[in-house]
Amino acid sequence: MSVNFAESAITSEKELREIVGVPHQNVVHKTISIIDDHCKNFISKSPLFFLATAGAHGHCDVSPRGDSPGSVFVLNDKQLVIPDRPGNKRLDSIMNILENPQVGLLFVIPGLDDVLRINGQATIIKDETILDQMSLKGKPPLLGIGVDVEEAFIHCPRALKQSNIWDYESWEDKATLPTLMEIFQAHLKINGVKING
Structure with a gap:
């Protein structure tokens, strides 16, 4: 079944606010424009964050980034650097940033239901002085994302509370889930790629 979303679309902030209402002033004013000590502490304890980017034509991407806690390097109260470790070479986030520097970050600490959100302008950097400070097992990242x-x-x-994400008793039994390779091969098949063996 195909749905025409335009038939019930909300197309103005006025209409949206009539349904949802307006946020409390404290919610509006909780946003700061610096990395204060609380943000630094949160970032230093986060081994996982999500990087949201969009290309010049609005095509979006959200990439999970996992590393040891504190791997994101806070330079000062206005700048941080994300190490870009070697991966599959798709470079979805990096290519988007070249076209559109606006990024969103969402930092997670295991067991904690609160998350830290940071938005800003990103630049792909190759400054060896900075990258050397983010070495992993003696190897600096090839690139960095300065924000x-x-x-x-x-x-x-x-x-996170509603999802019970940290409650292991609510987790799906891995034996009932397809493996990464099964999904990967199925998607290749959809795209007409023949798999040997």
Whole structure:
């Protein structure tokens, strides 16, 4: 079944606010424009964050980034650097940043339902002095993503609480799930790629 979303689309902020309402002033004013000590502490304890980017034509990408806690290097109260470790060479985030520097970051600490959100302007850097400080097992990242921070704020725990993400008893049994390779090969087949063996 195909749905025409335009038939019930909301097309103005006025209409949206009539349905949802307006945020409390404290929610509006919780956003800061610096990386304060609380943000630095949160980032230093986060082994996982999500990087959101969009290309020049609006095509979006969200990439999970996992590393040891503190791998994101806070330069000062307005700038941080993300190490770009070697991967599959798709470079989805990097290519988007070349076209559109606006990025969003969402930092997660295992067991904690609150998340830290940071938005800003990104630049792909190759400054060896900075990259050497983010070495992993003696190897610096090939590139870094420098972010000039524009907004930082703590986000309420509702989504993570509702999802029971940290409650291992609610987790799906891995034996019932397809493996990465099964999904990967199925998607290759959809795209007409023949798989040997």
